[in-house]
Amino acid sequence: MFKMLKYEWRKNILSPLIVLGVFAALEVYFLIGCYVLDSLGHVSAATSFLVLAATFSYIFVLLYGIISYSSDLKNKSGYLVFMAPISSFKILGSKLLSTLITGVLLLAVICGLAYLDFHIANDVFGLDMYISFGDQFLSTFGSSVSDIIIGICIFIITFLLEFYMIVTVGYLAVSLSSTALQNKKYKGFVSLLLFIVIIVAVFIIAYHLPMIKVSGNSFGSEFLRSLPQYILLAAVTVCSFIGSSLLLEKKISL
Numbered sequence: 001m002f003k004m005l006k007y008e009w010r011k012n013i014l015s016p017l018i019v020l021g022v023f024a025a026l027e028v029y030f031l032i033g034c035y036v037l038d039s040l041g042h043v044s045a046a047t048s049f050l051v052l053a054a055t056f057s058y059i060f061v062l063l064y065g066i067i068s069y070s071s072d073l074k075n076k077s078g079y080l081v082f083m084a085p086i087s088s089f090k091i092l093g094s095k096l097l098s099t100l101i102t103g104v105l106l107l108a109v110i111c112g113l114a115y116l117d118f119h120i121a122n123d124v125f126g127l128d129m130y131i132s133f134g135d136q137f138l139s140t141f142g143s144s145v146s147d148i149i150i151g152i153c154i155f156i157i158t159f160l161l162e163f164y165m166i167v168t169v170g171y172l173a174v175s176l177s178s179t180a181l182q183n184k185k186y187k188g189f190v191s192l193l194l195f196i197v198i199i200v201a202v203f204i205i206a207y208h209l210p211m212i213k214v215s216g217n218s219f220g221s222e223f224l225r226s227l228p229q230y231i232l233l234a235a236v237t238v239c240s241f242i243g244s245s246l247l248l249e250k251k252i253s254l
Contacts, residue, residue, distance in 0.1 A: 012068055016102055019060055026050050030117055034124045043121055054110045065099030066170030073178050088249040099167055154222050161233040168240035169198050175247040206232050
């Protein structure tokens with residue numbers, strides 16, 4: 001599977017490099033605003049663009065994983081991959097791992113830039129007053145550092161489960177349309193429609209699942225409250241992955 005991972009990286013490296021290039025250009029703009037123009041307005045604009053780019057990076061990584069699989073089903077290079085003596089589970093697993101690594105690397109870049117830029121802006125413009133105001137604002141609502149850490153951990157767990165669920169459902173939608181509409185021009189539209197229907201259905205069901213009533217504000221308590229939703233997301237992810245792998249191995253004609 002790790003050989004397949006290397007192939008995935010070499011085949012799809014251009015798109016992540018373009019995204020990193022966008023971040024590099026925006027970071028240069030931020031540094032110019034700090035050290036050359038000495039303008040808080042330009043720094044604020046650069047920061048806004050960086051936040052916007054970070055938001056779109058999440059969408060990019062999701063599309064990166066799904067479109068990569070869809071294009072492989074259409075192209076000759078994909079034909080060679082799927083005809084290799086490798087389990088379809090390993091092929092899709094390598095694609096999921098490649099998508100995850102791409103997302104983690106982009107997240108590391110975003111967090112690193114955020115940490116660096118905050119300290120640069122603080123040194124140049126003196127943001128201690130805003131930091132103090134933020135601490136007072138949090139204390140007003142009874143939030144503490146431990147509450148924030150717990151919230152971040154819960155967010156990461158939810159993010160990863162939703163991320164993998166969305167990508168694997170994308171694989172399933174593409175696999176289903178490729179099975180039923182192998183040579184039809186509109187199978188891409190059908191894939192998108194199936195994807196939207198399944199995702200919306202999953203989130204509606206997750207929204208209506210009951211929360212487990214647990215007292216306390218610890219990490220364990222917060223995790224247990226959302227456990228039914230986590231189980232649903234994990235089940236959909238596993239079923240979508242298995243379904244896509246079986247369709248790829250037995251039903252899809254390349």
